[in-house]
Amino acid sequence: MLTIINHVTAFWSVVVMNCIQPVNWQYCYRIDQWLVPDLIEGAKIMLDKDYLCPYCTEKDYLKKL
Numbered sequence: 024m025l026t027i028i029n030h031v032t033a034f035w036s037v038v039v040m041n042c043i044q045p046v047n048w049q050y051c052y053r054i055d056q057w058l059v060p061d062l063i064e065g066a067k068i069m070l071d072k073d074y075l076c077p078y079c080t081e082k083d084y085l086k087k088l
Contacts, residue, residue: 038051038058064077
């Protein structure tokens with residue numbers, strides 16, 4: 024439960040507070056292009072154990088060094 028609260032608080036302070044400013048409206052108004060795909064990606068990472076995490080290939084490469 025604490026993790027959910029931390030994520031919601033971080034989302035509020037970073038995304039919502041920055042999207043309130045009129046100078047950022049052009050970047051924030053299309054949530055179907057930036058928020059929805061990231062939520063789907065996060066759900067895949069959380070629910071599917073076989074799903075390749077983002078940057079897994081880079082992580083494997085760095086382990087080989």
